[in-house]
Amino acid sequence: MSSPVSGTKPDPLSNGTEFRESELESERKYLAVLYRHLDGQRETTEQRLREVLGQGIGGTPGAQVERDASYSMYADRLAQLRSVDYGLCFGRLDLTNDDRFYVGRLGLFDPANDYEPLLVDWRAPAAQPFYTATAATSSGVRRRRHVKMRGRQVTGIDDEIFDLASLNDADISTLNGEGALLAALNANRTGTMGDIVATIQAEQDAVIRAHSDGVLVVQGGPGTGKTAVALHRAAFLLYTHRKRLRKQGVLVLGPNATFVRYIADVLPSLGETDVLLSDLGDLLPGLTATGTESPKVAAVKGRAAMVGVLAAAVRDRQELPESMLEVTVDSYPLRLNRQTCVKARDRARSSRQPHNLARANFARAIVRALSDQYARKLGDKFLQRGDMEDVRSELREDPAVQAAINNLWPLLTPERLLTDLFASDRRLQIAAGRFSAQDRALLRRRPGSPWTPADVPLLDEAAELLGQDNREAERQAALAAAREVEYAQGVLEVMTPADHADEEVLQAMDAISAQQLANRYSSKEYETTAEKAAADRQWTFGHVIVDEAQELSSMAWRSLMRRCPSRSMTIVGDISQRSVAAGAGSWAEVLRPYVRDRWRMAELTVNYRTPDEIMSVAADVLAEVSTDATAPRSVRSTGVPPWRLAVSAATLADEVARAVQTELAAIGEGTLAVIVPEAQVGALALALAQALPAAFLAPKGSLARAAVMSATQSKGLEFDAVVLVEPQSIVDESEYGWNDLYVGMTRPTQRLGVLHSTPLPAALAGLSDRSLEPA
């Protein structure tokens, strides 16, 4: 087995049991000290938080701001202190200059001893050698120790000694550099991703700690830790640039809601709770895109040319009357001819403002034209200077005038624009005339049907083109704020009964104004940056991380880039795992419109998930995807060959159920996926839920041990065992069928079995034939 983990092997002849025991004992004592400090800090922080919350309300606005800042500081610190209990400390570095320090999930200092560091945060520069030291470049490290914990108990230690000359027999008894990594990789999966903070490898560490300027692309095959690295990078950047990023926020974008749920625990386990995790379908505030559609439709919606289509669709809504439009005001018939409307429209368009904002210019020109006529009807020689302004404002409010303006230049929401466009052949013909009739037909959508993830970048683009007239929203917000103050006034009056109006006694009214009380209880005061960002479509983030980035369409990239004008981005993906036509053909092609060639790339080359036996067959499938691509090197082997079994179509569901049972028994506690052609997901999910309810159905709130899904749905996830069904159909089902098969085959951490009723693709010849095995 080859491994990127450095270190020397234990000498089986040495017997350093005593040394090992005494080292274990001393680590237990040290960890007990760390937990005492952790508990102490929790208590102090809880106390401070209670004090802030219990502080007399009121004071100057400055004091209030200060109190709110203290509140969020203590609340964040408490969340962090509570999140690190599990695996608080996982390593120790002994340096050649005899210094020693412990590495863990957060930094702890000893206030009684001049704030000496007791535990170094894994993200601090001092901790880096814990991840990067090798025998060749030891960076002054003599020993790297992995401390294994269960709950708060130290259960073991593994050492690597880099200064081989100093190695003694006792040292040898604690040696086993790869132990921690292999234990982590061999462990059964739980269904949600865990952090890898104790075992980050050197090539991953380089990506995690890379500087945050500009665009960094992280390309790596399946299982190379791209997702893990992306999440740890978010934690690292928040630690290193906390002030800036806390204010601006960090966005982590995943491919779908299942994936976002799968990774949701990692950052909190690292003490970071203020990162916005989202998928494309959830990127617009107030809208969840739950609809599904064929990849062909998504591909058309994802084209860069949709920018022009939407711009044309907006222009199409800035209409002109055929010849003459009659508007009756106060029973006077007023007329708008086409020429007047053309002028008003040109003037509004030349303001270069978005549609909804430019509407005011259009309305002004129309009202002016109508009021001139109206004044003439009234007899303008009787009008005084200044009367004209009154006439205009009267006309502006007149329902007939408003209806005329609305017809010619309607206020539009993004949803309205897209609904109308996709519901009408005529509108589509006007806006998307350059698309083929077939592609235009793919864009047709029944009004009211749910929005899909591919609609989201279009709605976002539409929102940009339309702009938002915030005046009404601001008016409503001011009204709501006034209502809050009024309510607070009422509360204060109740707290200050009239018959106790003793001047000497401090009453609530003296301590706080209604305005302050209203602010104090407005929930917005305590919103986190992630919450604020999630609620604001126009929020721009300090750093954006995109996972499975090969799946994003041109339109999705536009939406994303809009959210990150600084272009401080980490883009993580694998071109070979692309499964949609709208996705990326190459990173250069995707990034050129935004940063030209000013981006850098890091590659991850070691597969920590898929065992060597499975990966060598998957590599033959990868050769069908691309002759240039190289499969990542597996870090471990299991000795279990992946298998295949030919079955008849009639018995397929029964055979799959049987295979699932055998595989579940083989993996003990772990998780299993049945990966099937898209068209068979529904039928097989039903059959398996009936045949094996205990495995496929979970009580509410917990995860089932086994699930049926398509290869595309399995992207980014992993399972201890995978039963893959009808690989040839998976290949045939889509333009990117080989990519999908490659994704499906690289999901297992332990075992893979393939069942087929149609002939196997030749690339799977490396599977061992289970039907030849003795029963």
Ligand SMILES: Nc1ncnc2c1ncn2[C@@H]1O[C@H](COP(=O)(O)OP(=O)(O)OP(=O)(O)O)[C@@H](O)[C@H]1O
């Ligand atoms: N240094 C490490 N120590 C322990 N586990 C690791 C390490 N690096 C990666 N892993 C584990 O390997 C598995 C694969 O990692 P991850 O899902 O991040 O890979 P990926 O490159 O995103 O894969 P894919 O592209 O196939 O979705 C995860 O279980 C992850 O926790």
